[in-house]
Amino acid sequence: MRGRRAWLTSTALLALAACAGPNPPVPQAGSTPPQAVLPGPYQFLTLAEAAALEAVVDRLIPPDELGPGGREAGCALFIDRQLAGPFGRSESLYLLPPFLDGTPEQGPQSPLTPAVRLRAGLAALETYCRAAFVGRAFAALPPTVQDRLLSEIEDGTLALAGVNARAWFDLVLQMTMEGFFADPIYGGNRQMAGWRLIGFPGARYDYRDWVERHGVAYALPPVGIGGRPGWHDAG
Amino acid sequence: MPAEPLPAADAVIIGFGWSGALIAEALSAAGLGVVVLERGPYRDTASDFPPGFAPDELRYAVRHDLVVPTAQNTITFRNRAGQTALPVRQWGSFLPASGAGGGGVHWNGQTWRFRPSDFVLRSHLLDAHGHGVIPGDVTIQDWGVTYAELEPFYDRFEYLAGISGRAGNLRGRLQQGGNPFEGPRQRDYPTPPMRMTLAPTRFADAARALGYHPFPQPSANLSEPYTNPLGVVIGPCSYCGFCERFGCGNYSKASPQTALMPVLRRRPNFALRTGAEVLEIARAPDGRHARGVRYVDADGVERYQRAELVILAAYTFENVRLLLLSGIGQPYDPRDGSGVVGRNYAYQTTASVQLFFDDTRFNPFIGAGALGMVVDDLNADGRDHARLGFIGGAHLAAMQSGGRPILSRPTRPGTPRWGGAWKHAVARDYLRNASLGASGSSVSHRGAWLDLDPTYRDRHGRRLLRMTFDFHANDLRMIQHATDRLAGIGRAMEPAAMVVNERRGPYSIVPYQSTHNVGGAVMGPDPATSVVNPWLQSWDVANLFVVGASSFPQNPSYNPTGTVGALALRAANAILTRYLPSPGPLVSR
Numbered sequence: 001m002r003g004r005r006a007w008l009t010s011t012a013l014l015a016l017a018a019c020a021g022p023n024p025p026v027p028q029a030g031s032t033p034p035q036a037v038l039p040g041p042y043q044f045l046t047l048a049e050a051a052a053l054e055a056v057v058d059r060l061i062p063p064d065e066l067g068p069g070g071r072e073a074g075c076a077l078f079i080d081r082q083l084a085g086p087f088g089r090s091e092s093l094y095l096l097p098p099f100l101d102g103t104p105e106q107g108p109q110s111p112l113t114p115a116v117r118l119r120a121g122l123a124a125l126e127t128y129c130r131a132a133f134v135g136r137a138f139a140a141l142p143p144t145v146q147d148r149l150l151s152e153i154e155d156g157t158l159a160l161a162g163v164n165a166r167a168w169f170d171l172v173l174q175m176t177m178e179g180f181f182a183d184p185i186y187g188g189n190r191q192m193a194g195w196r197l198i199g200f201p202g203a204r205y206d207y208r209d210w211v212e213r214h215g216v217a218y219a220l221p222p223v224g225i226g227g228r229p230g231w232h233d234a235g
Numbered sequence: 236m237p238a239e240p241l242p243a244a245d246a247v248i249i250g251f252g253w254s255g256a257l258i259a260e261a262l263s264a265a266g267l268g269v270v271v272l273e274r275g276p277y278r279d280t281a282s283d284f285p286p287g288f289a290p291d292e293l294r295y296a297v298r299h300d301l302v303v304p305t306a307q308n309t310i311t312f313r314n315r316a317g318q319t320a321l322p323v324r325q326w327g328s329f330l331p332a333s334g335a336g337g338g339g340v341h342w343n344g345q346t347w348r349f350r351p352s353d354f355v356l357r358s359h360l361l362d363a364h365g366h367g368v369i370p371g372d373v374t375i376q377d378w379g380v381t382y383a384e385l386e387p388f389y390d391r392f393e394y395l396a397g398i399s400g401r402a403g404n405l406r407g408r409l410q411q412g413g414n415p416f417e418g419p420r421q422r423d424y425p426t427p428p429m430r431m432t433l434a435p436t437r438f439a440d441a442a443r444a445l446g447y448h449p450f451p452q453p454s455a456n457l458s459e460p461y462t463n464p465l466g467v468v469i470g471p472c473s474y475c476g477f478c479e480r481f482g483c484g485n486y487s488k489a490s491p492q493t494a495l496m497p498v499l500r501r502r503p504n505f506a507l508r509t510g511a512e513v514l515e516i517a518r519a520p521d522g523r524h525a526r527g528v529r530y531v532d533a534d535g536v537e538r539y540q541r542a543e544l545v546i547l548a549a550y551t552f553e554n555v556r557l558l559l560l561s562g563i564g565q566p567y568d569p570r571d572g573s574g575v576v577g578r579n580y581a582y583q584t585t586a587s588v589q590l591f592f593d594d595t596r597f598n599p600f601i602g603a604g605a606l607g608m609v610v611d612d613l614n615a616d617g618r619d620h621a622r623l624g625f626i627g628g629a630h631l632a633a634m635q636s637g638g639r640p641i642l643s644r645p646t647r648p649g650t651p652r653w654g655g656a657w658k659h660a661v662a663r664d665y666l667r668n669a670s671l672g673a674s675g676s677s678v679s680h681r682g683a684w685l686d687l688d689p690t691y692r693d694r695h696g697r698r699l700l701r702m703t704f705d706f707h708a709n710d711l712r713m714i715q716h717a718t719d720r721l722a723g724i725g726r727a728m729e730p731a732a733m734v735v736n737e738r739r740g741p742y743s744i745v746p747y748q749s750t751h752n753v754g755g756a757v758m759g760p761d762p763a764t765s766v767v768n769p770w771l772q773s774w775d776v777a778n779l780f781v782v783g784a785s786s787f788p789q790n791p792s793y794n795p796t797g798t799v800g801a802l803a804l805r806a807a808n809a810i811l812t813r814y815l816p817s818p819g820p821l822v823s824r
């Protein structure tokens with residue numbers, strides 16, 4: 001139902017945009033500070049979709065001795081909030097027809113928004129798993145099987161009905177990495193798990209004392225634009 | 236339905252990037268009433284990118300918050316005639332700005348002067364090597380301005396912006412530590428070079444040992460506090476690592492905001508209207524005189540601004556498109572090479588080398604857009620192009636612009652894109668990698684041009700600009716030569732692993748390469764091969780000046796902004812000292 005609503009919304013926008021004549025500028029975020037994502041129920045994903053996506057992000061970035069995986073780091077929450085917002089609706093993109101298949105050099109030409117594409121891919125993955133694994137959902141499969149399926153989708157050997165599975169994988173991987181490494185204010189990178197993994201100090205914004213300290217480990221912990229874990233609960 | 240005209244301005248300027256802001260400053264200082272129309276939103280340091288939320292990689296670098304939304308304006312693209320051009324729905328290869336400050340807000344700040352030979356490229360090559368050296372379909376030409384004529388305006392731009400660097404050639408005398416290949420300059424840079432992190436330092440050591448002449452990249456990220464000739468104070472760079480694609484929260488990257496706006500906004504004869512998207516340059520019935528511009532304001536209402544002078548100072552694409560939509564100048568026809576508007580589009584030919592070390596910690600998060608060391612030995616003039624088999628050249632650099640982890644977390648070759656092995660690799664490699672780049676020239680040629688798309692239109696119903704472009708074989712040979720030498724310097728830095736990212740055709744609109752799109756409304760001494768004369772005045776409409784990198788007849792290897800600034804200041808000077816005393820063509824056709 002939600003998928004259909006999102007699709008209808010985007011076609012309505014298309015029809016509006018196709019009218020010729022003066023139009024006000026396309027809104028840009030301009031001077032608005034980013035709104036902090038608050039933990040809480042998923043806004044775009046259904047519970048079943050969220051379970052599948054949490055399982056996917058936890059294989060793309062698995063928990064291990066180096067630190068949290070994608071699930072604990074909030075990658076699924078990040079993706080949910082992005083899909084519910086302007087990015088998920090392709091709000092700033094040129095979406096006037098005709099939509100033609102071009103060469104790879106000409107870039108993406110799909111009229112489908114990230115929200116629609118991500119949802120369709122999750123549905124196709126679930127359909128495939130329930131057929132192939134006697135009714136079991138992707139999230140219920142052992143990690144080794146999940147990894148194998150994701151690898152096959154990535155390299156194009158596993159097709160999913162009705163969707164471009166490779167493009168879907170690329171979208172999920174891109175958004176998972178965004179969620180792992182973006183500022184925690186967007187709901188991912190919780191406890192700065194992504195930044196701590198690699199040693200990125202975040203929004204420190206002043207390294208004048210460190211420029212010429214060649215090869216020396218940076219001493220301060222990471223900080224985000226909303227502060228840092230420990231300053232307040234929302235970390 | 237024509238809108239009621241607004242009271243006439245002395246000058247209306249289309250676009251408030253560096254070009255528009257510099258000309259607005261010069262004309263308003265001379266007392267002219269100036270109205271600037273900017274299609275994007277108003278932006279300033281304190282309100283729009285304060286340190287509190289400026290360092291936001293997702294918002295600015297990934298979601299492109301300072302770039303014009305493609306929903307508002309985009310182009311269509313194809314590699315060659317015969318293909319159907321398709322719209323760029325999502326920016327990739329380049330990121331055209333919109334909003335007050337334009338690309339001057341989110342640029343890196345790498346500030347160059349072109350070499351003296353760059354301005355006379357065709358005659359220089361013919362003199363040095365004879366006719367055979369220029370491929371038959373290559374349409375490179377002289378600019379109609381010399382380095383010596385432009386030098387005072389380079390100087391003015393550098394001093395307005397406070398550029399940090401070290402002179403390599405002071406009035407003909409070579410200086411230790413600067414670029415020995417630059418043209419002679421009257422005086423040194425206004426501020427000293429930036430301090431260097433480890434990767435550029437190692438690069439310079441290795442390059443020097445191989446016989447090259449490394450020097451610090453001239454930078455608009457200022458090494459120390461500076462007061463410019465207008466009395467505006469620009470702050471010192473904090474090496475925060477959020478420069479390219481970001482606004483600067485420290486007032487330390489030179490931009491229209493930090494260098495000019497504090498003065499401009501106090502002048503009663505200056506007005507900046509944002510959210511104002513120009514539809515057309517309106518002309519008198521004889522077509523030889525611009526009357527003003529039609530635009531849509533921030534409320535979606537169509538307006539007509541009359542003006543004595545029209546300065547077209549938008550980005551390259553919109554400069555060319557507005558000329559075509561307004562019917563000014565003869566459109567280029569690639570079939571017979573006739574016409575000029577849209578002719579000689581050129582780009583930048585780039586490649587890179589990634590180095591991975593086992594133990595050396597480079598701290599890539601420390602950075603600035605123009606922090607780095609450069610080698611200019613492999614650039615255009617003074618080389619045996621007949622033997623090399625190409626014209627043009629490249630400069631090589633280790634730039635450390637900031638290791639922001641969504642887009643910049645390279646791993647060693649053979650690493651998967653996800654999973655446990657990826658996680659271990661990124662944890663090992665993030666702090667211990669360094670990247671080197673080659674930025675190469677781009678010839679203009681018969682297979683590269685801009686025109687109006689036959690199918691796709693913007694949300695006002697106007698035709699989009701269409702780009703037809705692929706790398707010329709000359710440029711692929713040139714960049715391969717440079718890449719091999721870049722890899723040689725990389726190898727001399729003794730990495731544990733190295734990846735060479737060579738540039739191959741066909742050109743793709745998808746991966747980011749450079750926002751140095753040039754040409755299409757080129758300058759020159761001959762109206763048969765240029766849109767504007769050497770003062771950037773339209774050959775067809777005497778009270779129209781077209782300013783920006785759209786005037787470059789081809790692209791040298793260097794970043795364009797220094798030359799864009801110098802050309803804008805020279806055009807403003809010509810308007811004040813030559814055009815206004817006697818309005819009319821400054822060069823007769």
